[in-house]
Amino acid sequence: MSIGIVLALMAAVGYGAADFVGGLTARRVSPWAVALAGQLAGGLAMLVAGSALPGQARPEHFAWAVLAGAGSAVGTVFLYRGLARGRMGVVAPVSGVGAALVPVFVGVSLGERPAVLTWVGVLVALPGIYLVSREVADGTGRSWGGIADGALAGLGFGLLFVALAQVPESAGLLPLAANQGVGAVFTLAVAGLLSQPWAPRDRAGFRAAGWGAVGGLLGTAGTAAFLFASHSADLAVVGVLASLYPAVTVLLATTVLREPFRLSQGLGLLVCGASVGLVAMA
Template sequence: MVTILALGAALAYGVADFLGGTVTRHSSTLKTLLWCVPAGLTVLFVSALLTGRAPTSASLAWGFTAGVAGGAGLMTFYRALARGPMSVVAPVSALASALLPIAVGVARGERLDATVLTGVLICLIAIGLVSMEKSDARSERSGGRLDNGPLMALVSGVCFGLFFTLIKSAGTGGGLWPLVAARAGNLAIVAVALAVVVARGGTPGTSVSGRRLIGLALLSGSLDAAANALYYLAVNSGLLSLAAVLTSLYPAITVLLARIAFSERLRTVQRLGLALAATGVTLVTIG
């Protein structure tokens, strides 16, 4: 079950990130998140109500803390998508987000059998290979050393890794309410960032306008919320390290969609990475 749920989360994350990145290219990170985050919050709030479970203070606290980390990850991730090719940014972020939960899982005593461990290692190699692309001089000039695609992607990956790790600590006693709290944490981070920008005399950037972009932003937020729910169910039904690695395969979806929509060229090494990802998932499944 953990394999199916985690791969479902990867699919939803991949599509959501592609859509969010597309909107960001025509607007700004903050303006995009001001549409995406509330949309996700609404979806999760309604879902939590329908489950009929009551929240607990501990689960809400863990959820909100995870959401703060995830919100920081979302902002830096969308910033990275605007600075560099999707086929580079998404895999770098995913690799970083997978390593932290693996380390925490191992430290907590999680052990994988030989077949599953081999599959996990292959998946990690696959994520790294998919991220290998020639540098984009145009993207590198678009920001300073601390504001370029790959570095921002790394920061976002660490933040996502913290989210993956912390949300497991919320447990299942509070139903889906920890995810509602997490999305509230996302919104809090976006609000703080917006306040800082305004206080410094800046502007949040170009507004998301037009039915197409607004629709894509709302769909991105809803899919991201669905991905959160699938991962939450996965990590609470199995090992943290396994759920995080399989979920972190979402760049394969983002890369393929970017290839179709934006004609972002895949190098031979990236195609190899996609093939290895399929192999790793197969090993994890049969294990």
């Protein structure tokens, strides 16, 4: 198994753990406050790390990082909008598959030609991602609004993956600080536009912000792992493997919170595992 595949799976673990912590915290306070705390914490961590381990970042590297931050912010906004409308069963799986497909299309258009076995693994991963993130129907149905929210969220997260892959390792970690900063500014802007609370106002709020910061650090670690993975393996492969993060969230919810584990999710996990195995053997 190549280092690129290992790093891509580490990115999935980071993103999945971040979603678990952030999602659990957002049950108690505004999700906007949780997202903002995570972005600020991640940005500060990357600023410190990037200053201690300086690279050779050029303006175009920061431009790609800013574009990645915009993609992440757009994905988060539409994901939250879909979930707020009670369409989790549609938005989550559509966004997960969309986030996996965008790097595949871009990678192929840039001339990547993965091995046949790798392609099989990539194609197998898509239904696995869908199944593992699929929620029980909530009565809202598969409306076009839910599909649109999920598709836009997937495009946003896919843009995050593609733009990050354009930042070379030699640029160091400072561009990732810019990535998080853009996400924080976008979150503040949208929260203000929608009149959503984004600042903690009591002890419980500050405690939740602390957990939001933990989730942000996990997500930023996943982003850093993806950045390095994208330079050690094909973008199409790395993007799909990183998009397996819903499997990590589901496993944490099952083991830590003892949430019900549905048959479709179990099948999805098996399919995701088969996908990783196929890619690793290629």
